[in-house]
Amino acid sequence: xxxxxxxxxxxxxxxxxxxxxxxxxxxxxxxxxxxxxxxxxxxxxxxxxxxxxxxxxxxxxxxxxxxxxxxxxxxxxxxxxxxxxxxxxxxxxxxxxxxxxxxxxxxxxxxxxxxxxxxxxxxxxxxxxxxxxxxxxxxxxxxxxxxxxx
Amino acid sequence: xxxxxxxxxxxxxxxxxxxxxxxxxxxxxxxxxxxxxxxxxxxxxxxxxxxxxxxxxxxxxxxxxxxxxxxxxxxxxxxxxxxxxxxxxxxxxxxxxxxxxxxxxxxxxxxxxxxxxxxxxxxxxxxxxxxxxxxxxxxxxxxxxxxxxxxxxxxxxxxxxxxxxxxxxxxxxxxxxxxxxxxxxxxxxxxxxxxxxxxxxxxxxxxxxxxxxxxxxxxxxxxxxxxxxxxxxxxxxxxxxxxxxxxxxxxxxxxxxxxxxxxxxxxxxxxxxxxxxxxxxxxxxxxxxxxxxxxxxxxxxxxxxxxxxxxxxxxxxxxxxx
Numbered sequence: 001x002x003x004x005x006x007x008x009x010x011x012x013x014x015x016x017x018x019x020x021x022x023x024x025x026x027x028x029x030x031x032x033x034x035x036x037x038x039x040x041x042x043x044x045x046x047x048x049x050x051x052x053x054x055x056x057x058x059x060x061x062x063x064x065x066x067x068x069x070x071x072x073x074x075x076x077x078x079x080x081x082x083x084x085x086x087x088x089x090x091x092x093x094x095x096x097x098x099x100x101x102x103x104x105x106x107x108x109x110x111x112x113x114x115x116x117x118x119x120x121x122x123x124x125x126x127x128x129x130x131x132x133x134x135x136x137x138x139x140x141x142x143x144x145x146x147x148x149x150x
Numbered sequence: 151x152x153x154x155x156x157x158x159x160x161x162x163x164x165x166x167x168x169x170x171x172x173x174x175x176x177x178x179x180x181x182x183x184x185x186x187x188x189x190x191x192x193x194x195x196x197x198x199x200x201x202x203x204x205x206x207x208x209x210x211x212x213x214x215x216x217x218x219x220x221x222x223x224x225x226x227x228x229x230x231x232x233x234x235x236x237x238x239x240x241x242x243x244x245x246x247x248x249x250x251x252x253x254x255x256x257x258x259x260x261x262x263x264x265x266x267x268x269x270x271x272x273x274x275x276x277x278x279x280x281x282x283x284x285x286x287x288x289x290x291x292x293x294x295x296x297x298x299x300x301x302x303x304x305x306x307x308x309x310x311x312x313x314x315x316x317x318x319x320x321x322x323x324x325x326x327x328x329x330x331x332x333x334x335x336x337x338x339x340x341x342x343x344x345x346x347x348x349x350x351x352x353x354x355x356x357x358x359x360x361x362x363x364x365x366x367x368x369x370x371x372x373x374x375x376x377x378x379x380x381x382x383x384x385x386x387x388x389x390x391x392x393x394x395x396x397x398x399x400x401x402x403x404x405x406x407x408x409x410x411x412x413x414x415x416x417x418x419x420x421x422x423x424x425x426x427x428x429x430x431x432x433x434x435x436x437x438x439x440x441x442x443x444x445x446x447x448x449x450x451x452x453x454x455x456x457x458x459x460x461x462x463x464x465x466x467x468x469x470x471x472x
Binding site: 055099 | 343400428460
């Protein structure tokens, strides 16, 4: 009898969160130090600015087995580099629209603006997002099995 | 028409205006033409301009711009958009280019002629809107509209946006065709599962020959993200259909906002994947979200993805519009 029987376990989505160094990463830090809870399945990747996130990063995350990808950055107008998040906003709009066009569920991708003072918003967003991805189930449309370890 | 272009090219070569000519010559068959450089008057005898000269020559100007002297290039109306876009990106040198605009009534697709029931084709001649196909089994007449390249069905019109002179037979007033986004809208109206099945079916045929990348005038990076530097070769092996999907999303994304919709990607695809439908989706989205934009129409405006406004739509629009 297999000891590790995945079938009986509750589905735990893997979420990759790209957080900008100046606002959202600090927001996540505040959520932590304020003892606000969000699931440990959220894997945070710190990036210098939300516009550092290349569409390849997002696809790569899906390819490696993420079930949802969220990008967090400073609020429009508050970017540490003045305009980075405006560019990110355009890019992500187009990328998400394309993924939707190709039949990937549009609930698996999200952009949220979280400032350094918004620890509560960070934890709420993550809880919401993880629920949404859980309801969509496992990501099977955008993954390449070759990248996974057995 | 072809003779006039050749004699004009010979004139410009002999008076020293240009040192080489970029045009087309017959390819492997009489029904395919390939881009070619001609450096002498004699070699111009091979020059050809017919219904099968679909190839967009603007990308070849990147190479020609790095060489000594001026190059004469023949550009069809839609090719001039690609050329303008390359000027904007500082990839070609306008000073080293002499553009002769040539007219175009829509280029022919030999595959479509064959599909129309023509076998054993010996000659194809154009007569206005009628295409006369001579075959060993007898002659046949086809309507031009039925056998033109997919991209010509969404013709941008007869206007050349960049030229030094126009050859005879150019109709600058020819209007653009309607219905460019019809198929994109059709796909958008489908359910996500159907869309996914559609693209999976289309893209799983991809053999990663990289023809779409190599032919694209907007795809002109010297070093490409899809090149595998470890082996100094393009990474061609594909294991699953999903990887192909990644390739095509990224390929289309990298030219978003710069793609002039010249349709070369779909023309060269040996597997007949409708790649222009990916590019057109980006164009449609850009038009909807950030205002109408035609890449290559001018040489000084900012591309949509290198620009922004404070009131841009949020990415959540994709989910909200359903």
